[in-house]
Amino acid sequence: MAETHSLQDMRQQAAVAAKVFIQRDYTNGTVCQFQTKFPSELETRIDKQQFEETVRTLNNLYAEAEKLGSQSYIEGCLACLTAYTVFLCMETHYEKVLKKIAKFIQEQNDKIYAPRGLLLTDPIERGLRVIEVTIFEDRSLTR
């Protein structure tokens, strides 16, 4: 519950100053990857390494979700043989990784971004197009 308190403290005095959008990186095709370039608006708020580390971890997680390996093939073949009815019963590998990603983002927000007046939005809520970073006004944050 600690995170609630810090977020509520922030909520009570914060207003959105700006939003930064980290776009997708298509250099490797249509796999879900985000640009690791550090946006200039965040320079005063967070360490470049820290941010790039977050984005890199996210990229790795998405790569894991979309990996063409034996597990995905087995899942695909099984689905085909059962006329895809397994999709009604079982959670797919991708969905499992998405849950992992959601937890990771929550964790990152609580530990790193909220204390700095930032908020990462899970890309799935933006159709996997962007990572939305909300910058809050720096009024009475405990730094």
Next chain:
Amino acid sequence: MKNCEYQQIDPRTLVVSPSSAQKHTEKEAERPRRKWEVFPGKNRFFCGGRIMLARQSGVLPLTLGLIVFTCGLFFGFDCSFLVEHLTVFIPMIAAVLFLFVVISLLWTSFTDPGILPRATPDEAADIEKQINTSGSSTYRPPPRTKEILINQQVVKLKYCFTCKMFRPPRTSHCSLCDNCVERFDHHCPWVGNCVGKRNYRFFYSFIISLSFLTSFIFGCVITHITLRSQICKSLVQAIQESPARYPLYISHFIILIEMLSCLDTSLCTVVELVVCFFSIWSILGLSGFHTYLVASNLTTNEDIKGSWSSKRGADESGNPYSHSNIITNCCATLCGPMPPSLIDRRGFVPPDEAIPAASASEIELPLFTAKNDAHMCTQSTKDMLERMVHSSDFHGLCPPGTSKTAPLGLGVTSTPARSTQPSPSALCSQQHVHQPVALPCTTYSRSSKRDSPLSINPAFRLASPSPSLSRVSLILDDSPDTGFVPIP
């Protein structure tokens, strides 16, 4: 601490609260609209958003009807003969194929093909800023493209004016459905839906299994006719060879009866033959075409436009998405991981968007606020802060007692909302366990919040100079505990 305790109360109070749809978990609220209800594209939704179709379902009923009708005729008229003369496996194989075809068809038609949700206003503004300095909204600027490098090949990304974003590679905007669809293949009227990234494998299974089914039925029907004609011929021969056994007119009569009994079976058989014959050409052709597309990791859209074939003499190396070999391409397209639906049909529209719409019905408003409070601890932080950002939920930030009761008090003026009035006391009495002074909050807030529901920004109402309201604004800044201090 108090706040968290309060949150624990929430699910119970929500259950107690008398209004509508109480089908929720902590995450799902009650009456707030689900995203499928406000979906901007031209789609139709059924079963509470679980099933979706294009608005023009095309000839899907015809497709289904033809398949069911032809198979029905087959099972009804041909199977009995064939089981007798050949093997019992024939109807079994046909049944399996038929089931596979229908299930694949339904999956293709009812699945989200990979629709991209439209860009949020903030995103759109950011993109506009990046492209252009002069953002005039009164005219449509010239088409915007962005060039990127994919696997050392230059690919142009186009800007979609409807969805207000740069389309990812291989994404196309379907004008019939008014959506951008990822890995857009084509809009199939037979299936009544677009074929895209998420349902391409279902579509492929459908056409392959349909090819097998039509070929199988075609073969069986030909066999049936052949066998029957042989039997008729041998019967005629038998009668002719032993003329002494029967008088001539009786033998003719027997032949006639036999022909007639063949006839109604034959009529159905002929219908099946005709349907299968014409379908086979188109279905087999389509299957072959899509097998080629799968093997070279192309979409129909790209193939028709010749996106990659004009470069480097039409070989696979022109396609930056193609893997090194055919097997990998096939596996990637058909057996790859199943991407999730991005449009979140069953999710709830965030209340800051819903409140202006809901202001007309006071019953919904208390539920929104109740949901907001419940969500403080449990929902994603983004939603929480977004709500704060839009500041239409500032009363949600009130200490639980006032916020809970305030909007319920808003319903005083309208009759249906009156029924919710007992619930504030119920709520307060629940809260009595922890804060014995909630009841004064009820009376206080009911009188003061009368005019705020129609305000889009009740936060400003809260800050109005009325003395009772000013106390609320004071309370806002204090810790939640003090929210239950009785107001004299």
